[in-house]
Amino acid sequence: MLAPFRRRDIDEVALVRTRNISWLSPWDATAPNAQSAFVSAERRIRFMWDQASHGLSLPWLLRWSHQGRHPVIGQCTVSNIVYGSAQSASIGYWIDKRYAGRSITPTAVALATDYAFFSVGLHRMEICIRPENTPSLRVVEKLGFRYEGRRLKYIHIAGAWRDHEVFALTAEEVPDGLLARAPDMISVKSYK
Numbered sequence: 001m002l003a004p005f006r007r008r009d010i011d012e013v014a015l016v017r018t019r020n021i022s023w024l025s026p027w028d029a030t031a032p033n034a035q036s037a038f039v040s041a042e043r044r045i046r047f048m049w050d051q052a053s054h055g056l057s058l059p060w061l062l063r064w065s066h067q068g069r070h071p072v073i074g075q076c077t078v079s080n081i082v083y084g085s086a087q088s089a090s091i092g093y094w095i096d097k098r099y100a101g102r103s104i105t106p107t108a109v110a111l112a113t114d115y116a117f118f119s120v121g122l123h124r125m126e127i128c129i130r131p132e133n134t135p136s137l138r139v140v141e142k143l144g145f146r147y148e149g150r151r152l153k154y155i156h157i158a159g160a161w162r163d164h165e166v167f168a169l170t171a172e173e174v175p176d177g178l179l180a181r182a183p184d185m186i187s188v189k190s191y192k
Contacts, residue, residue: 002060002076002111005052009061010045012072016096023097025158027133032156048077056081058116062095062108073099076108078116078125087123089116093139100135106142110178117171117178124171128154128164140167143181 005013017024051057058081062074074095081089091112095105109127116122127145129136145167153161169178 001063001065001070002108003063003070005048005059005061005075007049009072013061013075016072016074017094020094020097023100024094027094027130027136027157030156030159032161051079055083058112058120060108060112062093062099062104064099064104072096074105074108076105076112078112081116081120081122087121088126089122089124090126090128091116092127093136103142105135106139107179109139110143110181113169113174114177114179117174122171124168126166126168128166130157130162131165137165143169143178144173145169146173 048057048059052059056079058078060076061072062076063070064073074093076091076093078089078091091109093105093109113125116125127136127140128151129140131137131150146169148166148168151164151166154164155162174181
C-alpha cells in the first residue's frame with residue numbers, strides 16, 4: 001500500500017535504505033559540491049515535508065501488508081509539482097531489493113500518478129531514468145509511459161552528472177487511470 005510518509009517512519013526508512021545501500025546507491029542523487037554534501041538526512045526530510053505542506057510534492061512510503069504487519073519496503077514521491085498552465089510533476093521511487101520484480105513498483109507509480117491526475121488535477125507526469133537502470137526502465141515499459149528523449153548530464157548521481165531518459169504521460173492518455181495498466185493491485189490510503 002501507499003501510505004503518507006510520517007516523521008515516526010524516519011528510522012525504519014533509514015534501516016531499509018542502509019540494508020539496500022549497494023542496490024540503491026548507483027541510482028541515488030548525490031551532491032555536486034562539498035557544501036551541499038553535508039546536508040543531513042533529517043534536513044532533507046524536513047525539506048521534503050515542507051514541499052509537501054505547500055502542495056509541491058506528495059511523498060509516500062510503500063508498505064507491504066502481511067500477517068498484520070506493514071513494514072516499509074520503499075518510497076514513491078511525486079515531486080516538482082507545477083500548477084498554473086503546466087499542471088505537471090515528476091515521479092521518483094525506490095524499493096527494497098527483496099521486493100523487486102513483483103510488480104509492486106509499477107503499481108505504486110500507477111496509484112501515485114492516478115492520484116496526481118484525478119485528485120490533484122495535474123495534467124502531465126514525467127519519469128527520468130538513467131539509461132543503465134534496467135529495472136526502472138521496465139516500470140515505464142509496463143505502464144506504457146511515452147519516451148520523449150534524453151537529458152544530457154541531467155542529475156548528479158554516484159558522484160557525476162548523469163544522462164537520463166525522459167518518459168511521460170498526460171491525463172488524456174489514461175482516461176480510465178494508469179492503474180488499469182498496472183499488472184497487480186495494491187491499496188492506497190488517502191494522502192490527506
